[in-house]
Amino acid sequence: MLATALRSNGFERSTGFAVLALALTIALFAASELLLPVERRNTKTRANPLAFIGSAAYAAAGAIALGLAIAFALRETWLVVGFAVSAAGVAFLSALRPIPLLRSMSAALATAALARLIWNPIVSDVGSWPILNWLIPAYALPALCFAIGALALRERQDRPRLVHEALAAFFFAAFVLLEVRQAFAGPDLVPTADLVRLHYLGPRNRLFEEVFCHVMALGLLGAGFVLLARRLGGRVFGISADLAAIALILVGIGGLGAVLNPVFDGTSVLGWPVFNRLLWYVVVGGLLGLLGYWLGRDGRSRLGDTLNACAAVLVSLGAILIVRHAFSGPVLAPMDGRTAGFAEVVTVTLLLLALTAAARIWRELSPGRVTGFALRALAMIAIGWTVIALGIGRNPLFDHSGVEGPVIFNRILWGYGAAVTGFAGAAWWLREITPAISVAFRRTALAGSALCAFLLLRHGFHGPLLASDVPVTLAEAGFYAAFGFIAAIIVMITGSVRLPRRSVPVGPDWAAIISCGLFALLPGLIANPLVTQQPLAGPLLLDNAAIGYLLPALLTFAAARWAKEYLTGAGARRIFGITAIIGGLAHLLIEVRRGFVGRDLLIDAGSASELYAYSAALLLYGVALLALGFRLQSKDLRLASLGVVTIAICKAFLIDMSGLEGLLRALSFIGLGASLVAIGLAYQKLLLREASRPGKAH
Template sequence: MTESDQVVIGRLSSDFAVMASYLARASADLNELSRIVAERRADTAGSYAPPVAVPVAPYWAAGSPVPQQPLPRPVAPPPERHSAAKRSEGWIGKALAVAGVAVTLIGIALLLVLAAQAGILAPGVRVGAGAVLAAGLVATSCRLNRRPGGRVGAIALAATGIAAAYIDVVAVTTIYAWVPPPAGLVIAALVAGGGLTLARRWNSEHLGLLVLVPLLALAPAVAGDLTLLVVAFLLSLSAAALPVQLGRDWTAMHAARIAVATLPLLVALIAAAPSSAGWLSGACAIAAVLAVVGALLLLPHGNRPVGTAVLGAVGSLPVLALPLVADRVTSAVLDASLAAVVLGIVLLGRELPGVTRSVRRVWTALATVAGLVAVIAAFDGPVAAPVLVAMACVLAVAGRHSGLADGAAVAFASVGGLFYLESASVDALVAPTEVTGAIAVSTLITSVLVIACASAIVWSLAHRPDPGTDVTRIVWGGCGVAALYASTVLFVTSGVLVGGEGAGFYAGHVAATIVWIGVAAGLLWIAARMPRTERSAALVGGLALVAAAMAKLFVFDLGTLDGIFRVVVFIVVGLVLLGMGAGYARMLTHQDQRV
């Protein structure tokens, strides 16, 4: 080894020695820092956390390898003792704030109403005091919101000030008539919009609720009655609250907005005079538009789509209740429009954001109810029955691949069947009953439509992916009973119209029994030509119809029919049964052999 090599090795050894000393010093500093931090946390939490020991690096000899030193393990912060207590006591401040809002607003209402009745202060002083108080509360809330821990108080003060300003506007418009109603509506909308904008800026749903909910009771109280102007105020408030909710998942705010527009209208509809039907109809239409449009705008941003859709449907209740006060034409037009709009949303639901399958179910129910109300409001029973059953038939055929359409078809058919039973009661089938021309025509048309509708519903359910459910079997059974009843009514009513209450009545029952057994034979013939695994529905239906025909034959026809009619029905039914017994087994054997 040369002298130059030894010099290089000596310099490297010296460098490693210096590095080892620096590492030892850094390790000691880390150990001391860990001890200081642990002592500070122990003082804060009331308990001492021992410092983590960090081994001190020795001073290694020159040229020896430097082992790696483990880094100090961080000390986990101790749990805060008072966090649970803070959470458990946080509701106290909120409850006190809400109570303060309510009491202050009641005081403002008393200032405007009772002071006016007693003549204590001049009108300008009352209104001015309310305005000054409202502005002061809002200004104080803005300052308080910038301070630590002042959010709850700021929200309460802001809500009180905004609601006070809104009540002031109501007073100057309705009590003192200083401002014309259109201008009052604009000012009220600006005040409410400003307050709700503040709620959005602070991202506080509670502030929005404290602005909306108190006014629901205080606005009618200040005005003295639930007048058109008060309803218009509340509708403008509901409209102003809608933009504030965009992009926010504020379901409670949505519910409050719907309540502000809906509850006063429902109360007004119940207690309204006939002279107020015109403006109530317009207000109900506006409320429905706000509810449906609002739900469509909020669905993409919410985590509760079904709740939002249900609230949108609840907002349409005033339109559904319009027949209580409005005339037939107005009620029918508005309810039919609501049904058409909601049905269009359901049909376009796959292309609309947020309109899920559950939402479409809710609004299909709404469209169904609105359509039913429209038909019932527009027509009397003899006309409503065929219209409803025809609509059910169209729904069953057009929506044969949709369970929602099938449900709506069953609903329309059920309500139409109730109207149908008014003119085609069981008594008219048991004993000869005279029928007028208009009622007879309605009964005959509805009977044909009931048979067609029952067949369409059965056919639609048979083409669904799961036709074997219990609900489907129940619907099939109901459709079969309805078709048998309608066919009997059809033949008996036709017989009475043609042959009178004697021979025509008997001939109608003979024809009905023969048709029953003929349809049963047709079902069994179809079952015999189907594969063994697919024939159960047709076979069960055919046998059930045979049993029903036999029961009618011996329970009713035998004791009611007279003379030749009894002979004819027994001979014809007997021959058909013989043919069915002889031919079904042979057809079934040939079909199974081919399979």
């Protein structure tokens, strides 16, 4: 009959041959039923593998004829359905009559169906209606037939059963994926160039939507295969689930995360903020996450881990792209720390922290390697994004964008402050479940706080652009030096500096040397008004020189006093003390200079009265140090007083009086001598009073 059909009409659709095949089917089944009683009477033992071979052969031939009838009734391409029906019928017969030949024959017919499909797949003229179309008989019906055949062959785990299970999984997966394709493409499922062209030029990105539907279909297919593998114990369904997981990674992460990502492919995203095609990322990712959580309840599976990974990537990527779209508009590309605005960078930072916090909840609900890795990956991305985009790319000190507003309440405060608050809150939220991430977030918050304070200082001292004619102003340098002395006191209290992986012990002498060196470098050299040639700012005695020199000197004096009380060595105390004396003296001399020449210290060469004023200031400063030394019972301060007074005397003799003659010189000598006698008498009186007290000065 096959030869005749091929000879006469090329195996095209033929009602006559269909009727003939159906009649042959009835005849063969009737012959099988008539022969079966005869075989039963003549068979002495049923253990013989060839028992009932005649009736089984007629029945198998009838099943094959039924498949041919289906193929003749439709068309040549539907021979796949005929082979599938024949394979299911022969498998069912093998269950009724346990003849090994029937099982092998069923597997051969099933393999023929697959070969026929590969040779001429059914992908055109499948109908215009979604779901209710010719894909049901072409793919769903063979899948059902192979599933029936697998159930009929379930007694043994042999090759025929594996063939039926594999083809059932293959045809069902093809049916589901092609139904998705038909819903977007129509009757002809073969992709064309218009599919790509419309993706880039059309108003609606149907390819984008179709791929998302395919991702969801792959997730559901994989979940179904996992359930079948758990309940039926078939190896084929487990392998099918793994193949679905691989396809899900390629299509979901590779396709949606890279190839069709609007940041990379340059396509526009039309529609309202949030409610546009980017919402597919969040919706589909969320559904995949729920599916992975559901699979993970009954035990760990590779597909569940894959679903969780895809969910983490799609939801995170979708949320970030939605934020990008809200700030940039339809065109999202490119996106980096230079093209994204400051507000967008801050918003993305907070979003990444929120995603990290959500990942922590997700890990508690579904513990596993993937959820733990997702938590760590999001935390690393949040830190990396903050460093690159907020610390460098959109740092107003580097991009010269300008910061408008008051000195403190501007975008530096709310931008960096919000990020710091987010990292601090996330560090507290993660402190128990992931201590390492909590520590990293805490350090990031500390670094962000320092950067925020630094930028606010730059804005306050340099204006909106955070830069001016000098690299560091005098008052700014004073603040930096003051912070350095505060840090030195903290280091001396703790005795070490904490690095990322260990604590480095730091001696008090080194803390004193480094902090005092910073004071000498910044206010003493770089920001020195005599070097920068910048005028002083502010009223006399309360100008920026007070912040630049007097404030650090007072903190240095406090550090020296703390070192005297709590440290046994005298090195750090004396380093701090000398620095404090020099800082106070520098402020005093600068203020004297300003009293004579005004804010610009280099505007005039000076006068004789100014020179006398310097000597008087030095003498008074020495007296003040002497009084403070007796007050605090400090021998070092008294020695410092002696040094300052000596400098004042030398200056008076060598410089101030060098230009005087006659009576003026004599009067100057008499006044200087009287001053020294008064200082000596006061020193003697104070020394006797101190000797009468218990204890000894240091």
